[in-house]
Amino acid sequence: MSDNKTIISAEDVDYVAKLAHLQFTSQEAADCTAKLASILNYMQELQKIDVTDVPITTHVLPLQNVFREDETGSCLSREAALANAPEQWEGYFKVPRII
Amino acid sequence: MITDMTLGELERALDAKELSSMEATEAYLRRIKVLEPEIGAYISVDEENALAQAAASDSRRAKGEKLSSLDGIPLSLKDIICTQGIATTCASRILVNYIPPYDATCWRKLKQGGGVLLGKCNMDEFAMGSSTESSAFKLTRNPFDLSKVPGGSSGGSAAAVAADLACYSLGTDTGGSVRQPAHFCGVVGLKPTYGRISRFGVIPYASSLDQVGILAKCCEDAAIVLERIAGKDPMDSTSFDTPPDAYRQACKRPVKGLKIGVPQEFLGDAIDPAIKEQLNQAVAQLKQAGATVEDVSLPHTQYALPAYYVLACSEASSNLARYDGVRYGLRAEAENVQDMFVASRSQGFGMEVKRRIMLGTYALSSGYYDAYYNKTLQVRTLIKRDYDQIFADGFHCLLTPVAPTQAFAIGANIDDPLTMYMQDVCTVPVNLAGLPALVVPVALHQGLPIGLQLIGAPFGESELFAIGSALETNRLKPNLPAVQ
Numbered sequence: 001m002s003d004n005k006t007i008i009s010a011e012d013v014d015y016v017a018k019l020a021h022l023q024f025t026s027q028e029a030a031d032c033t034a035k036l037a038s039i040l041n042y043m044q045e046l047q048k049i050d051v052t053d054v055p056i057t058t059h060v061l062p063l064q065n066v067f068r069e070d071e072t073g074s075c076l077s078r079e080a081a082l083a084n085a086p087e088q089w090e091g092y093f094k095v096p097r098i099i
Numbered sequence: 100m101i102t103d104m105t106l107g108e109l110e111r112a113l114d115a116k117e118l119s120s121m122e123a124t125e126a127y128l129r130r131i132k133v134l135e136p137e138i139g140a141y142i143s144v145d146e147e148n149a150l151a152q153a154a155a156s157d158s159r160r161a162k163g164e165k166l167s168s169l170d171g172i173p174l175s176l177k178d179i180i181c182t183q184g185i186a187t188t189c190a191s192r193i194l195v196n197y198i199p200p201y202d203a204t205c206w207r208k209l210k211q212g213g214g215v216l217l218g219k220c221n222m223d224e225f226a227m228g229s230s231t232e233s234s235a236f237k238l239t240r241n242p243f244d245l246s247k248v249p250g251g252s253s254g255g256s257a258a259a260v261a262a263d264l265a266c267y268s269l270g271t272d273t274g275g276s277v278r279q280p281a282h283f284c285g286v287v288g289l290k291p292t293y294g295r296i297s298r299f300g301v302i303p304y305a306s307s308l309d310q311v312g313i314l315a316k317c318c319e320d321a322a323i324v325l326e327r328i329a330g331k332d333p334m335d336s337t338s339f340d341t342p343p344d345a346y347r348q349a350c351k352r353p354v355k356g357l358k359i360g361v362p363q364e365f366l367g368d369a370i371d372p373a374i375k376e377q378l379n380q381a382v383a384q385l386k387q388a389g390a391t392v393e394d395v396s397l398p399h400t401q402y403a404l405p406a407y408y409v410l411a412c413s414e415a416s417s418n419l420a421r422y423d424g425v426r427y428g429l430r431a432e433a434e435n436v437q438d439m440f441v442a443s444r445s446q447g448f449g450m451e452v453k454r455r456i457m458l459g460t461y462a463l464s465s466g467y468y469d470a471y472y473n474k475t476l477q478v479r480t481l482i483k484r485d486y487d488q489i490f491a492d493g494f495h496c497l498l499t500p501v502a503p504t505q506a507f508a509i510g511a512n513i514d515d516p517l518t519m520y521m522q523d524v525c526t527v528p529v530n531l532a533g534l535p536a537l538v539v540p541v542a543l544h545q546g547l548p549i550g551l552q553l554i555g556a557p558f559g560e561s562e563l564f565a566i567g568s569a570l571e572t573n574r575l576k577p578n579l580p581a582v583q
Contacts, residue, residue: 060533084427
């Protein structure tokens with residue numbers, strides 16, 4: 001088991017923040033690193049248990065894929081779908097420059 | 100007083116024309132006006148809408164029509180449940196201006212049954228928390244002691260029902276978010292079987308664990324509401340087609356002959372002795388009523404809490420990826436789209452939400468996926484098997500504490516996420532195994548409520564209502580001023 005200092009580094013936090021589309025101030029990042037480390041250390045408890053040949057459970061109900069006929073049903077109007085858009089243009093969601 | 104009547108009592112009074120929905124709704128709105136500044140249960144109150152729904156209900160009853168048992172009865176909803184045309188914020192700045200274009204199925208069913216919506220309740224941001232302190236908007240106080248938290252994440256809903264600021268409320272429960280606040284605020288809290296109530300239109304946190312729950316003044320009230328909102332929904336492929344039972348009748352069933360287990364792993368040193376004492380009294384009471392009560396073992400219980408946080412955070416990191424400032428919610432100004440995503444999310448989410456997104460993203464990232472996420476899914480199987488075995492052995496339900504402590508002081512755990520997470524140790528196994536659980540308030544200790552948790556077999560809500568009703572005492576009431 002690792003101690004709080006080594007289980008997750010400031011560089012790891014920086015990398016994960018990029019993946020998650022989040023940005024932290026340097027103070028927030030330091031606090032986040034310390035708190036994530038203590039939680040991840042606690043999660044190491046799970047490494048104690050032998051799960052060889054145990055199947056995974058992603059879902060508790062005995063459900064398989066649920067299908068329906070591919071028919072057009074009622075749906076939101078374009079106006080309703082765009083009603084919450086921060087910015088729109090001619091019936092589209094508008095965003096800042098992409099490239 | 101109108102506002103301390105149960106749902107069942109209010110229904111009888113409305114049917115007997117002793118009372119109108121308008122009078123009931125006005126009584127609740129007056130009480131909200133006086134007490135809400137102290138309690139802080141609501142993010143928004145919609146007086147105009149509520150009065151219009153009440154007037155419509157009264158004119159139906161005048162014509163001899165009644166849409167359901169809930170017709171004309173004032174309720175509140177946790178602000179995670181989408182309400183068409185009414186702001187739904189999830190207590191987050193990122194959804195501050197969001198007006199849903201559709202109703203969640205659970206709310207649609209209540210609305211079509213004549214429910215009168217008073218307002219939307221405060222909660223931990225995105226349902227991530229156990230004290231309602233992570234709300235971006237306000238603090239909610241425990242009606243029994245204003246210096247204490249109401250629990251969370253459905254803390255606003257529990258406080259509203261406890262303080263008679265709503266007749267009943269819907270919340271959501273991903274790891275205990277209906278049950279722990281019910282315990283802290285002295286109300287009944289039901290987390291039904293996964294799939295029992297449609298999740299359509301309920302803003303997701305961890306989709307394989309989330310379930311809509313009910314906060315009510317007594318077991319019968321929760322049963323009436325469940326009868327109305329349970330069932331298969333074509334809009335939620337994980338809703339299940341097991342037909343709902345006659346839950347209201349189930350509250351009157353005798354407990355004689357039922358077999359109840361007390362899992363010893365739930366009674367460790369971390370549990371407050373006052374809570375254990377109440378549990379022992381409940382055991383004696385159930386034996387007296389003719390139930391069999393035996394100690395049982397669920398050997399993988401200690402792994403449930405870390406497993407829960409790995410899974411819930413992993414699912415949350417994926418579910419919350421949708422908040423990017425493009426289609427709805429907060430958008431931060433930026434030069435290009437990539438910076439806009441990052442700035443919107445960084446300004447819009449609070450610290451606890453960011454922490455869980457970070458944990459989940461880490462657990463799902465390349466190199467850690469097998470050690471954290473996949474391994475946890477295997478552990479989940481072992482936890483579920485523990486429960487399968489108990490129910491296969493003929494037990495109808497399990498009796499446990501709800502949380503290690505009673506309501507704690509505002510601010511006590513806010514800087515220590517791990518201690519806050521420990522609040523969920525008795526409730527998360529239920530979500531991992533997809534089971535129903537009912538919290539029933541049993542006593543006041545040093546002025547604060549204690550509730551106990553009954554865990555049932557899948558779709559065994561009826562047994563929970565039978566046993567819960569047997570444990571139920573007179574309603575616990577906070578010492579709040581009467582409002583005329």
